[in-house]
Amino acid sequence: MRKLIKRYKFAILLVLIELIIVAIYPSVGKKSLDITWSSTLEMLAVLPPIFILLGLLDVWIERETMIKLMGEKSGFKGIALAFFLGSAAAGPLYAAFPVAGVLLKKGSKFSNVLIFVGAWSTTKIPLLLFEATAMGWEFMALRFLIDIPGIALIAYLTEKLLNEKDKQYIYDNALA
């Protein structure tokens, strides 16, 4: 119980803040509760398949297979697969990180995992369709075209700026 409270203490603190806002500014407070509630429903609707796929990936895909597909020597194929997996996703960016953790654990190259996260954040297919209807095809297509090299570049630079120790720490963390 104590451990549970410790883990959730920040969330509990935030709930208290939200309730204080409700008490002092009822209209803003009520709006914030409504938004939190609808975001929660949205999260609960989209997360189960993501975590089930994460579990299946962890149990069924051998480390050797993943290294071949997205590991150090996977080359262009690994990059393309990372882009595809990220773009085919649904759900908020914060759900990408647990999946990224499993990809790391299975031996994916770090820059490929970053490409996966980058694609998840910005070139998700459902979002692109949505963007096109809201902002026009031209806007969507141009942003998409700039984003592809941008995501790759961010992934490449981030990996370059890490030393071996940083990377080892991340991989060890994923295995723990």
Add this chain to the structure above:
Amino acid sequence: MTEGGTSLFTIILYIIAMGLLFFSFLKNKQKTKMALEKAWKSFENILPQFLSILIIIGIMLALLNPEMISGLVGRQSGWSGIVIASVIGSITLIPGFVAFPLAAALLKSGAGLMQLAVFISTLMMVGVVTIPVEIKYFGKKVAILRNGLAFVFSYIVAIVMGVALK
């Protein structure tokens, strides 16, 4: 298109996940049980951070309304508008099906294209609120580097789009 676009993909994702789960169950019950346990453990492991994010989203979006954003990122707002748009985009976390109609409405009410491009780009790529989750998996250095580079990159996106779509 309304929310349907996003939820259609969610449905497809459900069908894929359930199909694979069923297939996994036929092949090996024990492994399937392990996979589900793993799924739950991973979810529970990150749940405190997820809950915090949900509450922060609620408070933030209740305070920031579209009129306010519109006033800050108008066509005449220039570089200061771009900077403000990028900061709002970085710290807020708005789901796509809310963000794009909002951006479209802002465009109609006179927001600048570059301001909107940097807003959308930072909104999607930079996540200040979700940094604790990112740190948990990637460590501090990567989280800061990735978000920092994505922030800078969003300005490049805005400039290219501003020039190309004039």
